[in-house]
Amino acid sequence: MMIDLPGGAYTLREPVTWPVPETPATGRVCYAAAHVVADPLGGNTPGSPATLDWDATLRFRRHLWSYGLRVADAMDTAQRNMGLDWAATRELIERSAREARDFGDPATLLACGAGTDHAPGAAGLAAITAAYAEQIDTVQSAGAQVIVMASRELARVASGPGDYHRVYGKLLGLAERPVILHWLGEMFDPSLAGYWGSADVPAATASFLELIHAHAPMVDGVKVSLLDEEHEVGLRAALPHGVRLYTGDDFNYPSLIRSGSHALLGVFDAIAPAAAAALHALDAAEAADDEAGRDRLLASYDEILAPTVRLSRKLFEPPTYHYKTGIVFLAWLNGHQDAFAMVNGAQSARSLRHLAKVFRLADQAGLLADQELAVRRMRALLAVNGL
Numbered sequence: 001m002m003i004d005l006p007g008g009a010y011t012l013r014e015p016v017t018w019p020v021p022e023t024p025a026t027g028r029v030c031y032a033a034a035h036v037v038a039d040p041l042g043g044n045t046p047g048s049p050a051t052l053d054w055d056a057t058l059r060f061r062r063h064l065w066s067y068g069l070r071v072a073d074a075m076d077t078a079q080r081n082m083g084l085d086w087a088a089t090r091e092l093i094e095r096s097a098r099e100a101r102d103f104g105d106p107a108t109l110l111a112c113g114a115g116t117d118h119a120p121g122a123a124g125l126a127a128i129t130a131a132y133a134e135q136i137d138t139v140q141s142a143g144a145q146v147i148v149m150a151s152r153e154l155a156r157v158a159s160g161p162g163d164y165h166r167v168y169g170k171l172l173g174l175a176e177r178p179v180i181l182h183w184l185g186e187m188f189d190p191s192l193a194g195y196w197g198s199a200d201v202p203a204a205t206a207s208f209l210e211l212i213h214a215h216a217p218m219v220d221g222v223k224v225s226l227l228d229e230e231h232e233v234g235l236r237a238a239l240p241h242g243v244r245l246y247t248g249d250d251f252n253y254p255s256l257i258r259s260g261s262h263a264l265l266g267v268f269d270a271i272a273p274a275a276a277a278a279l280h281a282l283d284a285a286e287a288a289d290d291e292a293g294r295d296r297l298l299a300s301y302d303e304i305l306a307p308t309v310r311l312s313r314k315l316f317e318p319p320t321y322h323y324k325t326g327i328v329f330l331a332w333l334n335g336h337q338d339a340f341a342m343v344n345g346a347q348s349a350r351s352l353r354h355l356a357k358v359f360r361l362a363d364q365a366g367l368l369a370d371q372e373l374a375v376r377r378m379r380a381l382l383a384v385n386g387l
Contacts, residue, residue, distance in 0.1 A: 016366030018273030024068030025279035032268035033077035040339035083344025086118030097142035115149035161197030161207035178220035307365035
């Protein structure tokens, strides 16, 4: 099958069918950060309240759970701080938790972001702490695990590491069970520059580790999205025993997971079938009795994920925070939603040439589930743009 794309004609590869696993992989705890599906007939213009297609949004979470992945919801992939307002976020958390019960315990299968985005301009640490506490209560009341997201308001107000420690210490005291702490780099959100009290990454890391060691029993893990493999390996080694490192590195995840990191990744939204197959290969490799069998299975893991990295690097190219557009584009190509529409009008955040390259790379990774549908939709998008 061939399609004319910007840059020339492209012939699609032989289709790939990924098996739906009977059970989840167990060697790593892996979350897919899930996107939300906008209602194409809703407003969803920049600055307007988010209107979601709830059926499609929840159906996509079922798709992720079916491949044995956990779901990280109400995170930056769901357009927190980029169009998903608190009213829609609160409903998303509650609906996703109810949906998770069909697959098991929401506290295991679902982790949701708690932040301060419903209180922009919060004045002072007490107001920021109260805003966090409200969202933590929403997540815990729904039955999901809490992810304490990085806060733009705290980054604006905090005068140094001590302010972060005071706020987070109080929040961890409110937690009913261990939480995931989230360090989101400024490439994902420029407003978070200097988080943990310093623009110097080693100094910020020392502050972060001091906080974790002081409250280790209430920290399930840390999700780190700095796109720096060497830094992540060093941080992972410095964590207290029992505290997981959830890689958020959408560039280097194959080697980081292979070497011991767990995962909480936006790219897993787009590559769930391949990710599940790779994680099962890794499980088998680590259980293999003979070196040859282990090497063969590790080679399979690498072979599955290598083309997904090329796709991910395109999705997350600068400006990195617009990666959600490509994620939603792929969900549309694959029939998970009926329209290429996003809250805040974010479907316009990437160029047609960018999306055409994403189409090529997704096909090369075997991630166009129905090639005929994908080609038909890609041609429709090209036609709307005069091509």
